[in-house]
Amino acid sequence: MSESISEAPAAEVAATGLPAGPGVVSSRRKRNDFLYYGLRNKKLIFGLSVELILVLVAIIGPIIAKYGPLQITPAQLQHPNGTYWLGTDDLGEDLFSQLTNGLRESYLVGALGAGCAALVGMALGFLAGWRGGWLDEVLQFITNIIVMIPSLVLLIVIGSYLSSKNILFEGVFIGLTTWPWVARAVRAQTFSLRTREYVDLARLSGKRPFSIVVKEIAPNMASYLFLVVILLFGSSMLIAASYDFLGLGPTNVASLGWTMSRAQGFGALGYHLWWWFIPPGAVLTLMVAALLIANVGLDEVFNPKLRES
Amino acid sequence: MRRYLTRKIITYVLAFFVGVTIDWGIPRLMPGDPIQGLVSRFNVGSSAAYSGLYASFAKAFGLDVPVWQQYLNFWHGVLTGNMGGSIYAPGATVTSLVFSAMPYTLALLVPAILLSYSLGNRLGAAAARRKYLDNTVLPLGYVLQAIPYVWLALVVAYLFGPVWHLFPTAYGYDQGLVPHFDWTFISSLLDHWFLPFLTVFMVSLGGWAIGMRNLVIYELENDSSRYMRALGASERVVRGYAYRNASLPQLSGLALQLAVVIGGNVVTEIVFNYPGLGNLIFHAISNQDFFLLQGIFIWIVIGVLIANFIIDLVFLWVDPRTRLSMQGASA
Numbered sequence: 001m002s003e004s005i006s007e008a009p010a011a012e013v014a015a016t017g018l019p020a021g022p023g024v025v026s027s028r029r030k031r032n033d034f035l036y037y038g039l040r041n042k043k044l045i046f047g048l049s050v051e052l053i054l055v056l057v058a059i060i061g062p063i064i065a066k067y068g069p070l071q072i073t074p075a076q077l078q079h080p081n082g083t084y085w086l087g088t089d090d091l092g093e094d095l096f097s098q099l100t101n102g103l104r105e106s107y108l109v110g111a112l113g114a115g116c117a118a119l120v121g122m123a124l125g126f127l128a129g130w131r132g133g134w135l136d137e138v139l140q141f142i143t144n145i146i147v148m149i150p151s152l153v154l155l156i157v158i159g160s161y162l163s164s165k166n167i168l169f170e171g172v173f174i175g176l177t178t179w180p181w182v183a184r185a186v187r188a189q190t191f192s193l194r195t196r197e198y199v200d201l202a203r204l205s206g207k208r209p210f211s212i213v214v215k216e217i218a219p220n221m222a223s224y225l226f227l228v229v230i231l232l233f234g235s236s237m238l239i240a241a242s243y244d245f246l247g248l249g250p251t252n253v254a255s256l257g258w259t260m261s262r263a264q265g266f267g268a269l270g271y272h273l274w275w276w277f278i279p280p281g282a283v284l285t286l287m288v289a290a291l292l293i294a295n296v297g298l299d300e301v302f303n304p305k306l307r308e309s
Numbered sequence: 310m311r312r313y314l315t316r317k318i319i320t321y322v323l324a325f326f327v328g329v330t331i332d333w334g335i336p337r338l339m340p341g342d343p344i345q346g347l348v349s350r351f352n353v354g355s356s357a358a359y360s361g362l363y364a365s366f367a368k369a370f371g372l373d374v375p376v377w378q379q380y381l382n383f384w385h386g387v388l389t390g391n392m393g394g395s396i397y398a399p400g401a402t403v404t405s406l407v408f409s410a411m412p413y414t415l416a417l418l419v420p421a422i423l424l425s426y427s428l429g430n431r432l433g434a435a436a437a438r439r440k441y442l443d444n445t446v447l448p449l450g451y452v453l454q455a456i457p458y459v460w461l462a463l464v465v466a467y468l469f470g471p472v473w474h475l476f477p478t479a480y481g482y483d484q485g486l487v488p489h490f491d492w493t494f495i496s497s498l499l500d501h502w503f504l505p506f507l508t509v510f511m512v513s514l515g516g517w518a519i520g521m522r523n524l525v526i527y528e529l530e531n532d533s534s535r536y537m538r539a540l541g542a543s544e545r546v547v548r549g550y551a552y553r554n555a556s557l558p559q560l561s562g563l564a565l566q567l568a569v570v571i572g573g574n575v576v577t578e579i580v581f582n583y584p585g586l587g588n589l590i591f592h593a594i595s596n597q598d599f600f601l602l603q604g605i606f607i608w609i610v611i612g613v614l615i616a617n618f619i620i621d622l623v624f625l626w627v628d629p630r631t632r633l634s635m636q637g638a639s640a
Contacts (some may be wrong), residue, residue: 131624143326147565148617149331152572153590153609157332157602160594161339234455241457242576246594260459264580269467277467281460288455293448 021220037301044301047294054287058107061100069101069254080275087275090266095259099279102256105235106284109171113236116175120231121182126213129190136187143180151177152242159248167250169238170243174236186226189221223302230295234288241284256280310583310625311630318622321614328610332603333383337376344372370600392604397596405602406589411608413481414585416502418574421509422563429517430559434552436518437525444520453515458573462508462580467512469504476504479582509574513566520562524555557628567613 018196038044066083067073074094080087088093128139140268155173159165193199202212218225243249244257245264263277342364347357370393371382386392392403436446462561470478482488483497528534528551537547578587586605593601625631 004344141323144320147326147329148324148610148613149347149569150568150571150606150613152568152575153606154331156575156590156594157335157599157606158339160597160602161336227536238457239572241459242572245459245576246579246591248594251385251527257457257459260463264463269463270471272471274467275450277460277463281457281463285456289451292451292455296447296451 034301038298039089041297041301043293044297047290047292047297050101050290051294054283054290055104055107057100058103062097062104065094065097065100067094067097070252071097077273081257086279087273089259089262089276095276096280098254098259099256099283101254102259102280103255103283103287105167105250105255106240108167109134109174109232109240110237112168112171112173113178113240114229114233116172117179117182117232117236118225119179120176121179122186124179125183125186126190126217129187130194130213130217131211132191139183139187143183146177147180149177154247155243155248159243159246164251165249167253170240170249171236174239174243178232178236178239181232182225182228184220186225189224190217193220203303208249223298227295227299227302230291230298234291237284237288241281256284313625313631317618318620319463319617325379325614326416329387329607332606332610333380335424336599337602358441374546387607392607393600395593395598395601397601403601405603407586407604407608410584410586410589414574414578414587416572417505417509417578417583417585421506421513421574422567425510425513426559426563427518428515430521430556432514432554433518433523434525434548434555435520437522437551438483440531443445443522446522450515450519451523453511454519456512456564458508458512459576459580462505462577465504465508466580469471477501478504481584501581505513505577505583508577508581509570512573513570516566517559521555521559524558525551528552528554557624560620560627562626566619571609613634619632 062069070093070287073088075084075088076090076092078084078088079093082094084094086099088094089098124139124143128136151174154177154272158173162169199212199216202216207215240249240255241257241260244255245261247258247261249255249258257280259280260277263273266273266276268274288309316332344363348362348366364373371379374382390404395401395403395406398406432446433450436442436597466478469476476515477483477500479501481501482494486494486497488494525548529552531554533554534547534551537550538544539639573585574585577583578585579591582588586609590605592598592603592606
C-alpha cells in the first residue's frame with residue numbers, strides 16, 4: 001500500500017476543502033438522527049434555502065421573462081427599470097432573461113460535469129481500491145497525470161478546432177477532467193473499508209466482488225462521496241464560467257460567463273454599466289457559496305465529531 | 310529517498326510524454342481540416358491555385374509525410390525548442406512569443422500562489438476551534454472560494470479603475486513608456502501588476518484557509534494532541550505540532566491546485582489585458598493560431614511539472630518519511 005498517506009481523506013480535505021472522513025450509515029435510527037441534526041443545522045438550512053430559491057429562479061425566470069435571452073430590442077443600455085428588470089445591453093438584449101437562462105445553463109453544466117466525474121471516478125476508484133496491485137498502480141498513474149494537465153488550456157486547444165459546441169460537450173469535458181478528485185476519494189475509502197470484518201464475511205459467503213462493492217462498501221462511504229460530488233458540482237459551474245468567458249462554451253446559448261465576456265468586450269467597466277457585469281457573477285458566487293456552506297452543514301450532520309457543542 | 314525521487318521522475322517523464330502526445334494528437338483527431346480553414350482565408354479563385362496553396366501549407370507544417378514521421382518530427386521540434394512560426398505575429402517564432410510572455414505570468418503566479426498559501430494557512434490554523442475568528446474567517450473563506458476568477462477580476466478592475474481611479478486596469482506597463490531599467494518604468498510595471506495579482510491571490514486565499522482550518526481541527530482531536538495535553542503541554546505547543554502535521558496534506562494539495570490556479574490566471578490576464586501567457590492564448594484563439602496554442606500548452610505542462618518537482622523536493626525537506634523511503638506523503 002504505497003503512497004497511502006497522500007490518499008488518506010486528509011489529502012482530499014486539503015485539495016477540495018472538504019472537511020470530513022466517512023460517515024457511517026447503518027440503521028434506520030441513524031437516519032432519523034441525520035434528519036434531527038439536519039433540521040437543526042443552520043448552515044445546512046441556510047445553504048439549502050438559498051439553493052432552492054436560485055433553482056426556482058432558474059426554472060421560473062425564463063418563463064416569466066418578457067424577452068428571449070438573445071432577443072434584440074430597440075431599448076439599448078437601459079438602466080434596470082420596470083420593463084427591463086436588470087437593464088439591457090448594447091444590443092437591447094434583456095439582461096434579466098440572460099441571467100435566468102444563464103443560471104439554468106450553469107446548473108445543467110454543473111450537474112453534467114459532476115455526474116460524469118462521479119461515474120468515471122467511482123468506477124475507477126472502486127476498481128483501484130478493490131483490486132489493488134498493478135491495476136491500482138496503473139490507475140494511480142493515470143490519475144496523477146490527468147491532475148497535472150491544465151484542463152483549461154487543454155480545452156482551449158481542443159475548443160479552438162471546433163466551430164460549434166453544445167452544453168453536453170462542455171459538461172462532459174469538465175467531468176472528464178475532474179474525475180480524479182472522485183477517484184482518489186473513492187479509492188482511499190475503499191482501501192480502508194475492504195479489510196473490515198463485514199466485507200470479509202461477505203467475501204466468505206461467496207458474494208461476487210461487484211455486489212460486495214455495491215452493497216457493502218459503497219453505502220458506507222455514501223455520505224462522504226455525496227460531499228465530494230457536491231463540491232465538484234460547484235467547481236464545475238465555476239470552470240464553466242471561465243470557458244464561457246473565453247468563448248469556448250456552448251454556441252448560441254446565453255450563459256453567465258458569456259454575458260460577462262460581452263460586457264468586458266464592450267468596455268462596460270469604463271462606461272459604468274455595472275448592471276451588465278455585476279449580477280451574473282454575483283449570482284454565481286452566491287450559488288457556489290451556498291453550496292459550500294450547505295456542504296459543511298451536511299458534513300456536520302453526517303459526522304458527529306464536527307458538530308459544535 | 311532515491312526510490313521516492315525515481316518514482317516521481319518517472320511520473321513526470323510519462324506525464325510529459327502524454328502531454329506532448331495529446332498536443333500532437335488533437336489537431337489530427339479533430340473534425341475539420343485546419344489547413345483548409347487557413348487556405349480559405351486567402352480567397353483563392355481557381356481550384357489549381359487552391360490545391361497549390363494547400364500543398365505548400367501542408368509542406369510548411371510538415372503534414373506531407375507519414376503520420377509516424379509527423380509524430381517524430383513533432384518530438385524533435387519540442388525537444389529542440391523549435392515549435393514553428395506563429396500565424397498571429399508573422400515573423401515571430403512560437404518559442405520567442407512564449408518566452409516574452411512568460412515573465413509576466415510568473416510574476417503574477419509565483420507571488421500570488423506563495424502568499425495566498427502561507428497567509429491562508431496561517432489564517433485557517435488560527436481560526437480552528439476559536440469561535441470568534443472562525444465566524445469571520447469561515448464565511449469569508451467560502452465566499453472567496455466561490456467567486457469565479459473572471460468576475461472578481463471584473464469587479465476589482467471596476468472598483469480600482471473607473472470608480473476610485475487608483476490603479477491602471479489594462480496592459481503590463483504604461484504604453485507610452487519604452488521598457489527600460491529605471492524607476493519610472495519599474496513603478497509602472499508594479500502599478501499594472503497589482504490588480505491582477507490581487508485577483509489571483511484573493512481567490513486562492515479562501516481555499517487554503519478553509520482547508521487548513523479543517524485539518525487543524527482534525528489534528529487537535531488526534532490522539533497525539535490529547536497525549537501532549539495530558540503531558541501538560543501548553544495549547545500553543547499543541548497547536549504548533551498540529552500545524553506542522555496539517556501542512557503536509559496542504560502541501561500535496563498545492564501540487565494538485567496548480568493546474569486550477571493556472572486556468573484562473575489565464576482569464577484574469579485576459580480581463581486585465583496583461584501581457585502574459587493567458588493573453589497570448591487569447592490572441593491565439595481569436596486569430597486561430599493553432600501552432601502558438603500548441604506551443605503554449607507544452608510550455609504550461611512543462612511549468613506545472615517543474616513546479617510539482619519543486620514541491621516534491623520540499624517534501625523531502627519537510628517530511629522525514631520521504632527521506633527514509635518509507636511510505637511517502639506525496640501528491
